Amino acid sequence: MKKYDDILIGSGPAAYKMSNLLAKTDRKVLVIEGFEYGGTCPNYGCEPKIFLEGAARTVLQSQQLLGRGISQPAKLNWEALMQTKLNRFDSWPAETREIIKKTHDVEDGYANFIDNRTVEVNNHRYQADHIIIATGQAPNLLDIPGKEYLHTSYDLLSLKKLPQRIAVIGAGFVGLELATLVAAAGAEVTIVVHSDRALREFTTKEDEALVKAMKQRGIRFSFNTETQTVAQGENGLVVTTDHGEIQADYVLAATGRHPNIEKLGLENTDIKYDRHGIQVDGHLMTTVNGIYAIGDVISRKQPKLTPVAEFEGQYLFDYLTNKTEQKIIYPTIGQAAFTFPEVARAGVNADEVIDDSQYQVKTVSLKYGSLYAGQNDQISTLTLVFKDHQLVGVSEVGDYAADDVNNFLPIIGLDISGAEYRQKVMTIYPTLGDKVAGLLLP
Numbered sequence: 355m356k357k358y359d360d361i362l363i364g365s366g367p368a369a370y371k372m373s374n375l376l377a378k379t380d381r382k383v384l385v386i387e388g389f390e391y392g393g394t395c396p397n398y399g400c401e402p403k404i405f406l407e408g409a410a411r412t413v414l415q416s417q418q419l420l421g422r423g424i425s426q427p428a429k430l431n432w433e434a435l436m437q438t439k440l441n442r443f444d445s446w447p448a449e450t451r452e453i454i455k456k457t458h459d460v461e462d463g464y465a466n467f468i469d470n471r472t473v474e475v476n477n478h479r480y481q482a483d484h485i486i487i488a489t490g491q492a493p494n495l496l497d498i499p500g501k502e503y504l505h506t507s508y509d510l511l512s513l514k515k516l517p518q519r520i521a522v523i524g525a526g527f528v529g530l531e532l533a534t535l536v537a538a539a540g541a542e543v544t545i546v547v548h549s550d551r552a553l554r555e556f557t558t559k560e561d562e563a564l565v566k567a568m569k570q571r572g573i574r575f576s577f578n579t580e581t582q583t584v585a586q587g588e589n590g591l592v593v594t595t596d597h598g599e600i601q602a603d604y605v606l607a608a609t610g611r612h613p614n615i616e617k618l619g620l621e622n623t624d625i626k627y628d629r630h631g632i633q634v635d636g637h638l639m640t641t642v643n644g645i646y647a648i649g650d651v652i653s654r655k656q657p658k659l660t661p662v663a664e665f666e667g668q669y670l671f672d673y674l675t676n677k678t679e680q681k682i683i684y685p686t687i688g689q690a691a692f693t694f695p696e697v698a699r700a701g702v703n704a705d706e707v708i709d710d711s712q713y714q715v716k717t718v719s720l721k722y723g724s725l726y727a728g729q730n731d732q733i734s735t736l737t738l739v740f741k742d743h744q745l746v747g748v749s750e751v752g753d754y755a756a757d758d759v760n761n762f763l764p765i766i767g768l769d770i771s772g773a774e775y776r777q778k779v780m781t782i783y784p785t786l787g788d789k790v791a792g793l794l795l796p
C-alpha cells in the first residue's frame with residue numbers, strides 16, 4: 355500500500371488549483387483522474403463554450419445592426435469554427451496531465467473507496483493524511499424511451515457538422531447558451547421546457563426579455579412541456595412531448611447536472627451525501643475525518659461555477675497547510691449566462707425583496723447610452739438593489755451584462771459607499787463603469 359500526504363480525486367478547476375498550490379510544497383501528492391485532465395471547464399465547459407461564442411456574437415451583433423451601416427450580416431461556418439476549436443483545445447488534457455506529472459504522481463482511472471481510509475484505482479491501493487474528492491458533476495439524462503438519442507453538452511461542443519434541426523430539452527444555463535450558439539450558426543432550434551420559465555436565478559423580467567429576444571431570432575420555446583420519447587422517424591428524429599411532436603436531427607439534453615459520486619464507492623465509507631452532492635462542514639471536511647470535498651461535487655447553496663471551485667481549492671490548501679483555521683467564507687459571487695443578450699447577477703435578487711420596505715430597487719434602461727445605441731442594443735436594463743443606501747444586489751439583461759455586472763461586484767463585496775467609490779476610483783469612459791458612481795446614488 356503506497357502512502358501520500360494528499361490524494362486529489364479529479365483534476366478539474368477545484369483539484370487543479372490545489373495541485374498547483376501543493377506543487378510549491380514538499381508534500382507527496384497523488385492525482386487520480388478518470389477522464390480528461392483539467393475536467394469540465396477547460397475541456398467541455400466554460401472555455402470551449404466561450405471560444406465558440408466569440409464567432410456567434412459577431413454574427414448576432416451584425417444581424418442587430420442590419421440597416422444601420424451594416425448591409426450584410428456575418429455568416430457562421432460551423433465546420434471551420436469547430437476545426438479552430440479542436441485545434442486549440444484537443445491537446446489540453448494531455449498537456450494538463452504533463453504539468454501535474456512534473457510535481458506529483460498521477461493515476462489514470464476512476465478512484466474507488468474501499469473503506470474510510472483507502473482508495474483503489476487500477477488495482478493499486480493508496481492511503482493519505484488527506485483525501486480530497488473533487489469529482490465535479492455530470493449531465494442528467496432523462497430516463498425515457500429513446501434516451502440513446504440524447505446528446506450532452508460534451509457532444510455538442512465537439513460536433514463537427516451542424517445538424518439542421520436541433521431540439522434542446524431544458525432551458526437552464528447549458529440549454530440557453532448552447533441554443534444561442536447553434537441558432538447563430540444557422541440551426542433551427544426548439545427548446546422544450548418542463549416548467550413555466552427559463553433561468554430561475556434571474557428576475558422574471560430579465561428572463562422574459564431574454565426569451566423574447568431569442569424568440570425574435572426564430573428560436574421556438576415550448577414551456578410547461580414534458581418530453582416523453584425520442585424515436586427514429588422517416589425524416590429524422592421525432593421528439594414526442596405532451597404538447598405534440600418535434601422533428602429534429604439532433605437532441606441536446608440540458609436537464610441539469612448531478613454530482614459525480616456513482617463511481618466513488620461511497621457505500622464502503624461513512625461519507626454522507628444528498629442529491630446535491632457530498633455533505634461537508636465549514637472546513638470542507640466530509641463526515642469522515644481526513645476526507646474533504648471541493649468543487650461542484652459538494653452539496654452547498656453557492657452556484658456551481660469554476661471560480662467557486664477554485665476558491666474552495668485555495669481555501670482547503672490554506673486550511674490544510676495551517677495558513678487559516680477559519681471556516682470558509684464565500685465572497686460575493688457573480689454569475690452570467692452567455693446568451694445574446696446576456697443575463698448576469700450578484701447578491702440580492704430584486705424579485706425576492708420587491709415587497710420588502712427595507713430594500714430599494716432601482717431599474718435603469720441603458721439603451722440611451724451611445725455605447726449601447728451604437729450596437730442597437732434596445733434591451734440592456736440594469737437593476738440595482740439597495741439596503742440602507744448600500745448596494746446589495748445587481749443584475750442586468752443586455753449585450754454586455756456580464757462585464758457590466760462585474761463593475762458592481764467590488765462595491766457589494768467590499769461594502770463601500772457610492773461616495774467612497776467616487777473618491778477612490780475613476781473608470782474608463784465611455785463604458786458602463788464610468789456611470790457606476792452616479793448609479794449608486796439612491
Ligand SMILES: Cc1cc2nc3c(=O)[nH]c(=O)nc-3n(C[C@H](O)[C@H](O)[C@H](O)COP(=O)(O)OP(=O)(O)OC[C@H]3O[C@@H](n4cnc5c(N)ncnc54)[C@H](O)[C@@H]3O)c2cc1C
Binds near residue numbers: 388391403650658
Ligand atoms: C457546458 C458548460 C458550460 C459551463 N460554463 C461555465 C462558465 O461559463 N462559467 C463558470 O464559472 N462555470 C461554467 N461551467 C461550470 C464549470 O465547468 C464547473 O463549475 C467546474 O468545472 C467545476 O470544477 P470541478 O473541479 O469541481 O469539477 P470538474 O471540472 O467537473 O472536474 C471533475 C473531474 O473529476 C473527474 N472524476 C470524476 N469521478 C472521478 C473518479 N471517481 N476518479 C477520478 N476522477 C474522477 C472527472 O473526470 C473530471 O475531470 C460550465 C459547465 C458546463 C457543463
Ligand SMILES: NC(=O)c1ccc[n+]([C@@H]2O[C@H](COP(=O)([O-])OP(=O)(O)OC[C@H]3O[C@@H](n4cnc5c(N)ncnc54)[C@H](O)[C@@H]3O)[C@@H](O)[C@H]2O)c1
Binds near residue numbers: 524525608609658692
Ligand atoms: N455561464 C455559466 O456560468 C454556466 C454555463 C453552463 C453551466 N453552468 C453551471 O452548470 C450548472 C448546470 O447547468 P444546466 O443548464 O445543466 O442546469 P440548470 O439547472 O441550469 O438547468 C436545468 C434545466 O433542465 C430542466 N429540467 C430539469 N429536470 C428536468 C426534467 N426532468 N425534464 C425536463 N426538464 C428538466 C430545468 O427546468 C432547467 O430548465 C449550472 O447550474 C451552472 O452552475 C454555468
